[in-house]
Amino acid sequence: MPHIASIGTYLPCWGTPRHRVAGDDEDAITMAVEAGRAALDAGGAVERVVLVSRDLPPVVSSNAAVLLAGLGLDPELEVDERLGGAPATLDAVSSARPRSLIIGVDLDPAGAAAILTADHGRKVRTAARVARSLPVRTRNAVGVVHDYGDPRLLHERGLLASLSAAWLDTPVAVAGVEYDKVTELCAGTPPHMPTYGASAGLFALASLTESDTIGPLVAVEQASLSGITVAGGEAQVNRREPAARPLPDGGVTPGADLPISLAAYERAFEAKVRWEAGRYAGSDQLDFPPRYRVGEDCSLSTDYELVPLPKTGTVYTEATVRIPVPGLRSPYSLVIVELDGVAVRALVKVTGAAPGSVDIGDRGRLALRRIAVRSGVPDYGYAFEPDAASSRESLCDRSAGAA
Incomplete structure (x- = not known):
């Protein structure tokens, strides 16, 4: 049983x-x-x-x-x-x-x-x-x-x-x-x-x-x-189960999707989908995304370890893209998120909020999302989902309700 x-x-x-x-x-x-x-x-x-x-x-x-x-x-x-x-x-x-x-x-x-x-x-x-x-x-x-x-x-x-x-x-x-x-x-x-x-x-x-x-x-x-x-x-x-809201306005621009490099996809998969940074032995510095290093003797170092990153943070800066991009819904917002407790800032898209509704200083979490579909391959990564109480959209809703 x-x-x-x-x-x-x-x-x-x-x-x-x-x-x-x-x-x-x-x-x-x-x-x-x-x-x-x-x-x-x-x-x-x-x-x-x-x-x-x-x-x-x-x-x-x-x-x-x-x-x-x-x-x-x-x-x-x-x-x-x-x-x-x-x-x-x-x-x-x-x-x-x-x-x-x-x-x-x-x-x-x-x-x-x-x-x-x-x-x-x-x-x-x-x-x-x-x-x-x-x-x-x-x-x-x-x-x-x-x-x-x-x-x-x-x-x-x-x-x-x-x-x-x-x-x-x-x-x-x-x-x-x-x-x-x-x-x-x-x-x-x-x-x-x-x-x-x-x-x-x-x-x-x-x-x-x-x-x-x-x-x-x-x-x-x-x-x-x-x-x-x-x-x-x-x-x-x-x-x-957040409260239901209408889908924001926007549209998908027709055109050829961006092609995918499966070699790059495979190399970045673990770090991107598990949300991990690279760290080399003897160093406290975290690299996100993980990258190879060239030593003083010009040798290439590739032996970093992957370290889990926090999935909460604060918006450091933001921008809303209104220029149509083939294969993507426009407009959409991008933010640089300062992750909690580590010296790492990440550039990610915004999810779960209308474009332009997230501001500097807003708190939120990183959630796994399908970033794109390239050459028929779903490409996954993390997006920033603002806390319900922190986005301008929620503030406007509350103000309208009070009025």
């Missing part, structure tokens, strides 16, 4: 309270990192990572390296990437062994949630599995989605028929289905879930934990169903 020690959730700041939208610099991997870090805030060891989504970046190799680096985990850990929706995530939960980090991610609506299992915590156990075929949504070889478009068929022959076949007690929550379709099927008032896909069941677990509710939790996708019984025990819930 798995035990859940902690649950982390993440919602992008853009969109509406009921439908979040991923920013231009967010994808399934960056949101998985946000949710995973929220779950890991409570502490605990990780021996295995399971990532479930239908929206993983289409790279031929694995996304594991970026995911582990963003989470700050050992690159030797096992990562299991699964293509699936809400039932696939609950299947992963019900069969998880201790010290497993399970993450579900969705892009429409956007959100991610994660759980960390342990030897003690909130108990769950398998309640039902039903595999039926009702392919109302399909995707062809080039990614075009076809929707059969019969919500009545999906409700009656999908949701209701699968629930009947499962022989479950009345569930306390149903994930993967819009709220208005499940209220009459649940005991009491089921929680609202911000997503309908792979992360929905984990969002439901977070709500059930916070309300100390026990009973069957069911996840449905088309006609497949997975159910777990949520029992007693305690788990810590950490939510990263």
